[in-house]
Amino acid sequence: MVQVVKVRCEYLKNPLGIDVLHPRISWQIEAEERGIQQQAYQLQVSLEPEFGHILWDSGRNASSQSVHVVLDQIELQARTRYFYRVKVWAIGQHLEGSDWSETAYFETGLMDYSQWTAEWISAPSDFAVTEEEAERCPLLRTFVTVEKTVKSARIYATALGMYELQWNGKRIGDHYFTPGWTSYGKRLQYQVYDVTDQLGVGTHAIGALLGNGWYKGELGWKQEKETYGSRAALLFQLHIRYEDGTEDVVVSGNDWQAAGSAILMSEMYHGERYDARLELNWHSEQSADSNVWQPVETITHSKSIITQQVNEPVRPAETLKPIAVIQTPEGDTVLDFGQNMVGWVKFEVEGAAGHVVELQHAEVLDQAGNFYMDNIRKAKQLIQYMLKGDGTETFEPHFTFQGFRYVKLTGFKAPIKLEAFSGIVLHSDMERTGFFECSDAKVNQLHHNIVWGQKGNFVDVPTDCPQRDERLGWTGDAQMFIRTSSYVMNVAPFFTKWLLDLKADQTPEGGIPFYIPNLKPEFSEGWGDTSHSSAAWGDAAVICPWTLYEAYGDTRLLEAQYESMNLWIQYIYNQGSEPYLWNTGFHFGDWLGLDSKPNSYIGATDKDFVATAYYAYSVSLVAKAAKALGKQEDLERLAVWHERIITAFQHEFLTPAGRLSVPTQTAQVLALRFGLVSGAAKEKAEEKLVQLLKEENDHLTTGFVGTPYLNPVLSEAGHNELAYRLLLQEDYPSWLYQITKGATTIWEHWDGIKEDGSFWSADMNSFNHYAYGAIGEWLYSYVAGIQPDEEQPGFKHVKISPQPGSGLTWAEAKLTTMYGTVVSSWRCEEAGRMEIRVTVPGNARATVKLPGAKAVVDVLENGISLLQAAGIIAIHDEAEGLKVELGSGDYHFAYPL
Structure with a gap:
């Protein structure tokens, strides 16, 4: 029986606030039968979940497309819910039609900024009368009276700064750090909340806490504030539809009120200070504290920059409990959560009114076992809570997050009860798609660390680290890790949003800032010739869109970024007198290379070599994008351009004897990976x-x-055993060295903690820094062998070529693609027999290389001859072994080595 499952709109399940004029629908096909290929589909759209009145019907459309099907025949209306369903006809051994999928929906948002009738509102300018109150978070409120039965109610909201909505004293929704971090001068996302169930007949109190957030709070290691603006403000619209067909709109305006909240200070880096004695009974107009409320001020700010939220919100993802209470040699009481995590601690406490408790957060203990904060630099990561003295009190922060494993407690009564503390893990709510496991426990821990590094650093933007006074969207880190990240989680919406900001922050000449969203220009001063556009960092403009295209088949994203991609390579072309070499400007080079000179962070590989290598690589990828988008003239122009760069590179960096003139590991790796050398x-x-x-x-x-x-270069060059040796080394420098030192995330430095327990440095030594986690790509694409095909992207055609090596006896990877779950596992038994298990999702195909298989007659599939097995499309006997083309289904190959 063929089934249509996992129906999605713009990657999302039942999204609210879609402002895309022509959204895309995707689905997956499941069947027990092998070789399932979709032959046709039918897609229906209705304004009713029962489909009594069909708004649009594709009819039976003869097409194999099941990913990113564009709804281009419907003129969508704002603030409207559209229900849709899909059925397919698929062929395996026979043609079969499915039942309708489960009904799904998407709901449009305001669609156009002109639909914002609300006004920006802020606490009055004289709101803060003391220095302490200057950091106090304001609370804004209004009241709405409902006299009729409500059919539906939606809130549309955004803010300058951060906001948290409340309804009759309870938090609305599970989105955190809204509206997210974007290039605020050019793009500001808004959120949509369904509050139909909360809106009964009667009077309701609507409140909004405002925080500094990324907008006006402290950002970066220079302790800059008000990067994007100086006043936190709210924009709010509540649209109510009644059962009788009438509508009301409640908007933010000068009828709202403002008062100081109990949050005395909240900063992303420094934490939060909260005085529970100052909590207001804000949802009652007749409360005793009614005299503290003042009229809000309306302010002028652009609405034309407001856009839909395309990425998943930050949400609480899981809860960790501390595993131990430690008394350090210095006498501190410290909780150990057992995992370097990102989020905050929710806790319970009892005590007298005015008593203060503090929680300070750190990643590691020092050599003597004491609480260590030096590597956090100027970030305080401190939560201060003043009790109201009313029995058991529960608290968790609002507009801050911490990166930590250890929490120092001050002011808590002994004995400490572990059950009173919970670590709330927060990150962008991306679907987990990748799972890897093998016979080596340390390698499994490495993969665990890669996953947790991604969780901790994908908090609305791809940050470099989540704990110290930095936490910026460094472009280099992002492009180095994006392919690994696309295996671990579905990062398409996450990076779609980030790339829109990259495009917005790109200079008119095509340069790319070091981090996205960008900070004030003066923040980047002092780097060298420019404050932007380092090789391997700026190349994120090209590498990231192309990687997403390969992983998700997202042609629309590639098209949206194509101009930005071309601008970037044009910027490089125009940067100096040598249009086919890149030998000007500031470059980070092989950052933190171990072959660097003393007191330098930059490795020994010549920076002009690195820059020109990436120049060639980016031009080659833009050429591939041109081909994918059918831009033939561009493709021909870019092909010539690429050849000229290679010629210039070889003239500059290849000796007459045919050797690279830069004798470093990185130089050889880049030349080989980017195809800059050939032949001898x-x-x-x-x-x-x-x-x-x-x-x-x-x-x-x-x-x-x-x-x-x-490691990918070594495996491609036939040195797979050497790649395995590098993976499995346990002494410094290696990936597993960190594991031997108790790491639970990826480190910034190979020797962040030295053999004797001392630290590499204090000023730049993050223990949650995902760049070196890029080894995850090799685990999935070489050890397990799962790779996309750029000719049929999104894993429509899956290349599965596992490469076993000494040190592992088995490995397995599972990857949920746009078409369904791909599985590749291998087991090498002591008797010299290999087992390969493969799963290919419906409506996809795979080419599988069977390592070590020399003869077709030796291979059994599920116990029968390979020549008789169902689902086998073709068998190729090649020099390096057998290659089998498969349709969808589960396969089990076994053969002697």
């Missing part, structure tokens, strides 16, 4: 890389630029 020069680069690794006793010296590509 390629062979020499491969030999040189192996030699350089051997000189380091099979250890790496690569930094941020070289490390992501090191």
Whole structure:
């Protein structure tokens, strides 16, 4: 029986606030039968969940497309819910039609900024009368009276700063850190809330807490404030539809009131200070504290920059309980949560009114076992709570987050009860798609650390680290990790939003800031010739869209970013007198390479070499994008451009003997990965890389630029065993060295904690820094062997080529793609027998290479001859082994090695 499952609109399940004129629908097909391929689909759209009146019907459309099907035949209306369903006809051994899928829906938002009739409102300018009150978060409120039965009610809201909506004293929704961090001068997202169930007949109190957030709070290590603006403000619209067909709109305006909340200070880096004695009975107009309320001020600010939220919101994802209470040698009481996490601590406490308790957050303990804050730099990560003295009190912060494993407690009564504390893990609510496991427990812990590094650093933007006074959307880190991240989670909406900000912050000449969203220009001063556009960092403008296209088949995103991609390579072309070399400007080079000079963060690989290599790579990817988008003239122009860069690169960096003139591991890796050498020069680069690794006793010296590509290059060059040795090394420098030191996330430095327990440094030593987690790509795409096909992107055609190696006896990866779950697992038994298990989702196909299989007659599939197995499309006997083309289904291959 064929079934249509997991129906989605713009990647999301039943989204509210879709402002796309022509949204896209995707679905997956499940069936027990092998070789299922969709032949046709029917898609219906209705304004009613029962489909009594069909708004649009595709009819039986002869097409195999089941991903990103565009609804281009409907003129969508604002603030309208559309129900849709899908059925398909698929062929396996016979043609079969499915039942209708479960009914799904999407709901449009305001669609156009002109629909905002509300006014921006802020606390009055004389709201703060003392220095302490200057940091106090305001609470805004209004009242609405409902006299008729409500059919539906929606809130549309955004803010300058952060906001938290409340309804009759209870929080609305589970979105945190709204409206998110965007390029606030150009893009500001809004959110939609369904409050139909809360809106009964009677009077209701609507409240909104405002926080500084990224908008006006402290950002970066220079302690800059008010980066984007100086006043927090709210924009709010409540649209009510009644059963009798009438409507009301409640908007933010000068009839709202403002008062100081109990939040005395809230900063992203520094934490929150809260005085529970100042809590207001704000949802009652007749409360004793009614005299503290003042009229709000309306302010002027653009509404034309407001846009829909395209990414998943930040939500509480899970809860961790502390595993121990530690008394440090210095006498501190410290909770150990057992995992370096990002979020905050929710806690219960009892005591007298005015008593203060504090929670300070850190990642590690020092060599002596004491609470360690030096690597957090100027960020305080401190929660202060003043009790109201009313029995058991529960608190969790509002507009801040911390990166931590350890929490120092001050003011709590002994004995400490672990059950009174909970670690609330917060991150963008991305669907988990990738799972990897193998026979080595330390490698499994490495994968765990990669996942938790992604959780902690994907908090609305892809930050470099989540704990110190930085937490910026560094472009280099993002592009280095994006392919791994796309295996671990569905990051398409997350990066779609971030790339819109990258495009918005791109300079008119095409330059790319070091981090997105960008800060004030003066914040980046002092880097060198420019305050933007470093090679391997700015190349995120090209690498990220292309990677998303390969992973999700998202042509619309590629089209949206295509102009930005071209602007970037044009910027490089125009940067100096050598249009096909990149030898000007500031570059981070092979950041944190271990072959750097003393007191330098930049590795030994020549920066012009790195820059030109990435220049060639980006031009090659823009050429691929042009081909994917059918831009033939661009493709021809870019192909010539790319060849000229390669020629210039070889003239500059290749000796007459055919060797690269830069003798570093990273140099060989980049030249090989980006296809800059061929023939004898390629062979020499491969030999040189192996030699350089051997000189380091099979250890790496690569930094941020070289490390992501090191193991893939070795496996592609036929040195898979060497790649495995690098993976499985346990002494410094290696991935597993961190595991031996108790790491639960990826470190910024290979030796963040040295052998003797001392630290690499105090000023730049994050223990949650995902760049080196890019090894995850190799685990999925080489160890397990799951790779996309750029000719049929989104895993419509799956390439499965596992590469077993010494040190592991089995490995398995599962990846949920747009078409369904792909599985690749292998097990090498002691008797010299290999087992390969593969799952190919419906409406997809796969090409599977069977490692070590030499003869068709030796291979059994589910116990029968490979030649007789169902679902096999073709078998190719090649020099490196058998290659089998498969339709969808579950397969089990077994054969002698």
